[in-house]
Amino acid sequence: MEWGCGVRELANAIDQLSAEDPSDIPRGLLAEQLIELHWQMARLQAQIARRTYVRDPDT
Structure with a gap:
């Protein structure tokens, strides 16, 4: 998978x-x-956290 493909797919899904x-969806x-959206949001937040804490290997 090329870099950024997942983010584009996420944007398309949103x-x-x-x-x-x-209002057209049955209750x-x-x-x-x-x-399901809350579960997926939690998964997305976990991926954001993974990327937030990536450190430069030279530091």
Whole structure:
């Protein structure tokens, strides 16, 4: 996988979510999506933390 490909895929996924109208989603499915979105947000925060603490090997 080329560098940055995952970030572009993430941006595309967010764009797809933005195009949806949450009021059109049945409540049960909306609840499932909210739980899944929170799990994915936690995973994304973990990746942000991994990249935040990368240190220069020369220091």
